[in-house]
Amino acid sequence: MTVAFTQLSANLEAIAQQGLYRSRRIIDSPQGVQLQLDGRTVVNFCSNDYLGLANHPAVVDAFKTAVDQYGVGSGSAHLICGHSMPHHALEEELAAFTGRDRALLFSTGYMANLGVMSALLGRGDAVFEDKLNHASLLDGGLLSRARFKRYAHADVESLNVHLENATGNKLIVTDGVFSMDGDFAPLPALSAMAKAHDAWLMVDDAHGLGVIGEHGGGLLDYYGLKQDDVPVLMGTLGKGLGTFGAFVAGSDALIETLIQKARTYIYTTALPPAIAEATRASLKIVIAEDWRRDKLTKLADRFRLGAEQLGLQLMASASPIQPIVIGDSQQAVDISNALLHAGFLVSAIRPPTVPQGSARLRVTLSALHEEQQIDRLLDALDKATRQ
Numbered sequence: 001m002t003v004a005f006t007q008l009s010a011n012l013e014a015i016a017q018q019g020l021y022r023s024r025r026i027i028d029s030p031q032g033v034q035l036q037l038d039g040r041t042v043v044n045f046c047s048n049d050y051l052g053l054a055n056h057p058a059v060v061d062a063f064k065t066a067v068d069q070y071g072v073g074s075g076s077a078h079l080i081c082g083h084s085m086p087h088h089a090l091e092e093e094l095a096a097f098t099g100r101d102r103a104l105l106f107s108t109g110y111m112a113n114l115g116v117m118s119a120l121l122g123r124g125d126a127v128f129e130d131k132l133n134h135a136s137l138l139d140g141g142l143l144s145r146a147r148f149k150r151y152a153h154a155d156v157e158s159l160n161v162h163l164e165n166a167t168g169n170k171l172i173v174t175d176g177v178f179s180m181d182g183d184f185a186p187l188p189a190l191s192a193m194a195k196a197h198d199a200w201l202m203v204d205d206a207h208g209l210g211v212i213g214e215h216g217g218g219l220l221d222y223y224g225l226k227q228d229d230v231p232v233l234m235g236t237l238g239k240g241l242g243t244f245g246a247f248v249a250g251s252d253a254l255i256e257t258l259i260q261k262a263r264t265y266i267y268t269t270a271l272p273p274a275i276a277e278a279t280r281a282s283l284k285i286v287i288a289e290d291w292r293r294d295k296l297t298k299l300a301d302r303f304r305l306g307a308e309q310l311g312l313q314l315m316a317s318a319s320p321i322q323p324i325v326i327g328d329s330q331q332a333v334d335i336s337n338a339l340l341h342a343g344f345l346v347s348a349i350r351p352p353t354v355p356q357g358s359a360r361l362r363v364t365l366s367a368l369h370e371e372q373q374i375d376r377l378l379d380a381l382d383k384a385t386r387q
């Protein structure tokens with residue numbers, strides 16, 4: 001082996017010694033509350049398929065029917081010949097759903113975030129990010145070449161200090177529902193702050209869309225914030241909506257700017273049209289079936305009450321993301337392994353995904369969980385955290 005590769009091995013060894021080594025598990029079933037893993041069935045408490053739509057029969061059917069009509073591949077980028085009827089219809093439905101003038105599909109949320117920020121910002125501008133923002137937002141900010149400032153988590157005062165010294169175009173960026181904590185960004189205050197400083201506000205509502213707000217309109221809907229209040233909304237389709245892809249919604253000028261300038265929009269293959277059709281079917285279910293959100297609230301309440309009684313350290317979350325704070329990375333991994341042994345899949349989230357010393361078990365709930373499964377998870381957590 002060359003010296004460079006010997007160095008890689010040494011680095012991997014160091015990662016392992018800190019309890020930070022990451023590895024994949026091979027699933028051999030559709031997504032759902034029960035997964036097939038290594039030849040056995042485990043109860044899934046780590047998916048972002050909060051509403052249980054990833055394998056919903058109507059969504060699967062829509063996908064199959066669309067494959068018969070449109071085939072599998074989209075053939076090219078949207079601007080060449082890859083923009084099909086299903087994409088266009090889905091964009092219109094997403095715009096209506098979010099109460100925005102227009103929406104634009106991206107192939108993933110990661111790409112949407114990189115694309116928006118690079119299109120709106122450049123040298124001489126400034127971007128302000130919550131410390132706990134998703135990696136794709138942080139990368140988008142760095143890639144944009146704008147001056148990059150992180151403010152203390154959900155701390156509007158800390159943001160204010162940074163804004164006062166800023167020049168050029170200003171973009172404030174935040175997760176809506178924070179992906180690893182489950183808490184809500186203080187959007188009304190952020191929106192007021194953005195207006196006061198003539199800054200844009202961008203919200204990534206990957207974990208709120210479909211899950212929070214009346215009919216699943218997301219965190220902006222929950223707070224009653226319109227396009228004027230939050231000019232840039234990013235949402236993903238691979239979580240609450242159960243499919244794949246992402247979109248950005250906002251004014252006509254925003255969307256046209258992205259079509260002209262967002263490199264991760266222009267230079268990439270469009271989503272398969274069948275994915276768009278499947279998403280149209282899942283969006284209908286999201287809007288119609290309030291019981292899925294009601295059930296999630298009930299399950300989260302039950303989980304929190306039980307966890308408190310066991311003395312487990314919860315976070316301030318009103319979402320289906322209910323992390324249990326452990327602290328030490330290796331300990332979080334050990335507990336996750338013990339839970340798996342007991343038949344529950346719960347992932348240990350470690351730095352650098354979360355801050356040093358705040359490794360956690362990221363328990364996520366699905367509308368398809370049964371109360372009994374929550375109770376059994378709590379039992380297993382009790383045993384695993386005592387060992």
Ligand SMILES: *Cc1c(COP(=O)(O)O)cnc(C)c1O
Pocket residue numbers: 107108109110111113134136175179204206207236237238245246
């Ligand atoms: C998952 C996630 C993304 C990335 O979306 P993908 O479609 O999976 O690439 C972006 N932002 C947040 C907050 C996320 O949780």
